[in-house]
Amino acid sequence: MEAIPLTEKRILILCTANSARSQMAEGLLRDMAGSRFEIHSAGSEPSTVNPYAIRVMEAAGIDISDHRSKHLEEYLQTPFDIVITVCDKAAETCPVFPGPAERIHWGFPDPAAVEGTDAEKMAAFSRVRDAIRDRLTTWLETN
Incomplete structure (x- = not known):
């Protein structure tokens, strides 16, 4: 009997x-x-990947320097199992995707809104990165 492959x-x-x-x-x-x-x-309004996001992820040993900002329209016909919104505006304007996607909202503050020195901006991005990591760690325990 052949093994049935797991679907991710x-x-x-x-x-x-x-x-x-989201990056x-x-x-x-x-x-x-x-x-x-x-x-x-x-x-919903893509721009470019924020250089501070790239830097704090690099500090955590994760390279996102080749990521690009994508418009959600690229995915409107793609069935998703899970759609996670990480800002309140995206949660409010989140479109309906085909299939029975589970919707999850985790509102994190926008680190790009922080004004100040380079160190203050890095600290803001690091705090949000760590908060996202903590939320994902908890979520992965049951998924």
Whole structure:
């Protein structure tokens, strides 16, 4: 009897610009979960990946320098098992995706909104990265 292959769950992580929170969440989840999931991220108003997000992820040993901001329209016809919004605006405007996607909302503050010195901005991005990692750690215990 042949073994039935396990199907990985398809996950989409959304925030408004797909520049910081969703990019960090995508990088962290890929690192933490390995090949358990097919992971994507997108935004309703994509811009570019924030250099501070790249730097704090690099400090955590995760390279997201080759990531690009993607518009959620790229995925509107893609069935997802789980859609995670990581900012309140994305949760409010999240479209309906085909299939029975489970919706999860984790509202994290926008580190890009922090003004100040380079060190203060790095600290803000690091705090959000760590909060996302903590939430993912807890979530992965049951998924």
